[in-house]
Amino acid sequence: MEILGIDIGGTGIKGAVVNTKTGETITERIRLLTPKPATPEAVADVVKGLVEKTGFNGPVACGFPARITQGIVKTAANIDKSWIDVPVEKLFSEKLGREVPVVNDADAAGLCELKFGAAKDFKGQILFLTIGTGIGSALFSNGVMYQGSELGHLKFKGDIAEHYCSALVREQEELKWKVWGKRLAEYLNYVNFLFCPDLFIIGGGVSAKFEKYREQLPKDLNIVPAKCLNHAGIIGAAAYGAIRLGEES
Ligand code: BGC
Numbered sequence: 001m002e003i004l005g006i007d008i009g010g011t012g013i014k015g016a017v018v019n020t021k022t023g024e025t026i027t028e029r030i031r032l033l034t035p036k037p038a039t040p041e042a043v044a045d046v047v048k049g050l051v052e053k054t055g056f057n058g059p060v061a062c063g064f065p066a067r068i069t070q071g072i073v074k075t076a077a078n079i080d081k082s083w084i085d086v087p088v089e090k091l092f093s094e095k096l097g098r099e100v101p102v103v104n105d106a107d108a109a110g111l112c113e114l115k116f117g118a119a120k121d122f123k124g125q126i127l128f129l130t131i132g133t134g135i136g137s138a139l140f141s142n143g144v145m146y147q148g149s150e151l152g153h154l155k156f157k158g159d160i161a162e163h164y165c166s167a168l169v170r171e172q173e174e175l176k177w178k179v180w181g182k183r184l185a186e187y188l189n190y191v192n193f194l195f196c197p198d199l200f201i202i203g204g205g206v207s208a209k210f211e212k213y214r215e216q217l218p219k220d221l222n223i224v225p226a227k228c229l230n231h232a233g234i235i236g237a238a239a240y241g242a243i244r245l246g247e248e249s
Contacts, residue, residue: 061241106136181213
């Protein structure tokens with residue numbers, strides 16, 4: 001199936017048409033700036049503009065950086081607060097004149113790793129973390145996703161985990177990779193205590209720098225970097241769309 005996968009982020013909105021059987025993008029990736037302020041109506045307009053730019057008339061699915069429950073936005077940690085309680089699937093579906101499944105961005109990227117990346121053919125419990133401005137999480141048990149986890153918001157070190165070891169925190173506090181890696185290790189040990197996955201996958205921009213902090217990570221945990229890198233959100237959103245539209249499992 002061919003689906004236009006769209007990854008909505010704090011600075012950019014990216015999309016490409018994906019072959020959901022192979023996980024390959026079959027058109028150039030288009031990137032538009034996220035509007036400021038990123039209100040629901042303004043974001044929906046940019047999404048529409050992106051779809052029009054591709055000239056694609058088929059199905060569309062989106063990844064979105066918040067918890068989505070029954071098509072409704074429930075959190076707004078790193079997005080405009082006006083998104084809370086917005087029925088995002090309805091908004092986008094009406095704007096685009098077709099049914100648009102919307103999934104949490106980390107769940108989307110995790111699904112990409114499960115189907116086409118670091119966890120392809122892996123059997124067991126998987127915890128995927130995407131580490132960027134915030135920390136997003138996705139949980140899988142033997143190929144089935146437990147949707148909507150928010151493990152970046154676990155209470156940790158007197159605050160929440162994403163305020164301690166996100167990529168943004170590393171940049172803002174100008175932490176050396178080794179120092180940041182130790183923070184990440186503390187967090188991974190805690191998450192392991194709670195969920196004990198067979199495999200951890202580290203996604204987001206820091207996955208490409210894995211060698212810089214690998215030595216600091218707990219040796220007794222099975223931790224690998226993500227493989228899908230930049231396109232994970234787009235491909236994962238499309239893969240989710242194929243499941244929701246009843247074309248794939
Ligand atoms: C949000 C998550 C999101 C993650 C990555 C967190 O702050 O709460 O829903 O997946 O950032 O964008």
